[in-house]
Amino acid sequence: MWRCKDCGTTLTKRSELLKHYKLIHRHYGRGHSYPCTYLNCACRFKTWNALLSHLSRNHPAQQAVSKAASTFTCHICGHNQLSTEREYFQHIYQHLKNKETVTCVFQNCEYKTNVYENFKSHKYRKHSGTVNTFKPGISSVDESCASVASDISDVEIIESDVNLNSAFDNGYSENLEKDIELKIASVLLKLEHIFLVSNAAVDELLQELNYLIGSVSVAITQKTISQVLQDNGCQFDQSVVEKLASVLCETNPVKKAIGDKGPLSSPWRRKAYYKSHFKVVEPVEYILDRKNNKSFQYISILKSLQHILDCQTILDQAVNLNTVDNQPQKTSVHYKTIFDGDFFHENGLLSKQESISLILYIDEFEICNPLGTSRRKHKICGLYWVLGNLPPGCNSALTSIYLAALIKSNDLKCYGYEKVLKPVINDLVILEQSGIFLSKLGRTVKGTVQCVVVDNLGAHSIAGFFENFSGTYVCRFCTAETSEFQTIEVRSEVFTLRTKDIHADHLRIIEENKWPSYYGVKSKCILSKHLSHFDVTTGFPPDVVHDLFEGIVPFELALCLNLLIKKSISHYVH
Known part of the structure; x- marks a missing residue:
């Protein structure tokens, strides 16, 4: 048995x-x-x-x-x-x-x-x-x-097993055709959206490939069949061989997929196929002002998260998700990832239970010539997010960065971050309070925003700090005055860092006295207003791109080059 x-x-x-x-x-x-x-x-x-x-x-x-x-x-x-x-x-x-x-x-x-x-x-x-x-x-x-x-x-x-094959081949061939069709669709999708090949170029490629498979291959297939039959001593009719070769070429799964009426033959059909066979999250248009026709596009973070964490490979690499006991512990003073920092371990949601960590990124970009007449007219602000549970090596890849929203910069200045971030905050509140169900784990997992990476102006706008950087209090990390920045050498011992309690006192004083600002604070943070586990004093870290690569480093290099040029000129003069 x-x-x-x-x-x-x-x-x-x-x-x-x-x-x-x-x-x-x-x-x-x-x-x-x-x-x-x-x-x-x-x-x-x-x-x-x-x-x-x-x-x-x-x-x-x-x-x-x-x-x-x-x-x-x-x-x-x-x-x-x-x-x-x-x-x-x-x-x-x-x-x-x-x-x-x-x-x-x-x-x-x-x-x-x-x-x-x-x-x-x-x-x-x-x-x-x-x-x-x-x-x-x-x-x-x-x-x-x-x-x-x-x-x-x-x-x-x-x-x-001979009798079994006759009943098995039909289902097997059908599955194989679907697999081939799906593989071709994934290759075309990669060409269009990763290598940025135009639809016209893809159509031209498919037309040439269809011609090669459908017309040119018939003669080669016919010759091959005849040769095989002759080598094996089989008697055959040439008309039957021609018909067999024609049928083989016409029923080729690649030709059926990219042929004239195939599911991948045109841009419209390909787009419909991508939506039905791949996990596509459609953007939703949100109206800012119906009268003036102002709107922006938002891609649901919750739906994107469910699709991403439905992949077993990503789920296996995610820290703090697989099991309740799999919590990252701070064992040394060496800082290798964000999981080693005090801010992560002091967060009530991220440190004490299985949870999803999100890192938001906000920045603007020009879609027209930045030196032409259309400068700033069509500037777009993009909101992106990264799954913070992944190892650093995964987060450094562009494929791990996901788009959440796109809005015109002029509309953002007009209506403000609070109105624009409303659908984002709604999803984040659901994630923090109710969580999302992960089918691979068979349970619901909660999460929150760990930090927001943005330039200084955007960080101060979202966090509720003073947006004028020529005023008295321009730092969101401490309460020092601008005049003290260049005069005091040991700043860490003199300047008072902002903490959660100090920030709460500043907000209370503003509310009680109806003041417009106090120590650089104007209002409550947009995210802290709705998220219980987001701290404004730790949630807006310095941005290395804006602060160093676009700030201090070019400025210092310009000073060094200027000094070197002056020394060179002085050398030649003397």
Whole structure:
């Protein structure tokens, strides 16, 4: 008696088990692998022929015990209710996600790691495609279900599977055509939106490719078929060969996808295909002033988050999301990421439970010639966000930066940040108070904004500080006066840094005395007004791009170059 390791179905012969494997493969799709049928062999194979080849080389026709009739015991925690190898490795992966050190489960291998991706990579590289046995105590046979299997050769297996292929090929070919169509669509999408190839160029490419597949390839296919039939001594009619070659070219899945009426043949069809087959979040237009036809576009942060965290690869790399106990702990004084700082660990939501950390970025850009007559007329302000849970290496890539809103800069100055950020704040309030449901985790996860990266003018506008940088109090980090900046040397010992309590006192004094400002504070921060876990005194860090690369560094370089030029001129004069 044999038992399927994936669904538990009991079968009497190994040939029936192999047929059952093919049906399972058809149900789950091409990504589902075939497991070896023998006890203590952990091999899995992507194709049917690879499994047959493995059985022929490593398991010649013999009496064996079904592998599927065994149970697995975790060597870390002792859990022994794991009926399949798949469940066993999922359990092992959970230990790795909890940062526990796991030793390789196969014999003669002492590899150890506490990194999930490293263990999977090691298993794939070292224990894939070869005969591997588990270490003693991991796999045990269930005597009530295991029995001796009858002898059967690989030739008999292949012959017994002929009838199954006729019922399997239709569904397989249909899935394969869909996979090819989806792959072509992803390539075209990459051409259009990553490499910025125009729709006209893509259409020209598809037309030429369609011509090559549909017209030019017919003669080559016809010649190839005739040659193969002649080499095998087959009698054939030339008209039948011509028709066969024509049908083969016309039914090519690539031609069907990009042909005249194919789903990818025109820009409109491609756009519709992208929306229906890929996870697209459509922008929504928000009206600022209906009378003057003022509006802006917003892409929902919540919907984008759900699609992004539905990807298992991103979810595995995210810190503070996989398990409740997987919280980053501050163990040293070395600062490598934002998770090592005091601001992160003092945040009530980000530090004490599984949570989503968001980093917002706001900046303006010119879409016209910045030196021409249209300068500043069509300037756009963009709001972007980054998932702060990802490692620094991931966040440095442009593909990890997501667009949230676009608005004309003139409209932003007219209506202010509070009105423009209203849909953004609504989503952030939902994220902080209710959270979003992550299907991969099977539970709801809350989150908040960790910080907002923006230039000084934008930061002061959103945070409610004085926006005139020639006044008395121009710093959002301390309460020092402008006149003290250039006169006091040890500023850290003299200047009073703004804290949450000090800022609250300033707001209270403004409200009680009806003053326009106090110590540079004008009003309450737009985000702090609605988000309980966002602190205005720590949520607007300095921006290295605006403060250094566009500020201090060019200024200092200009002074150095000016000094060098003067010294050079003086040298030549003397």
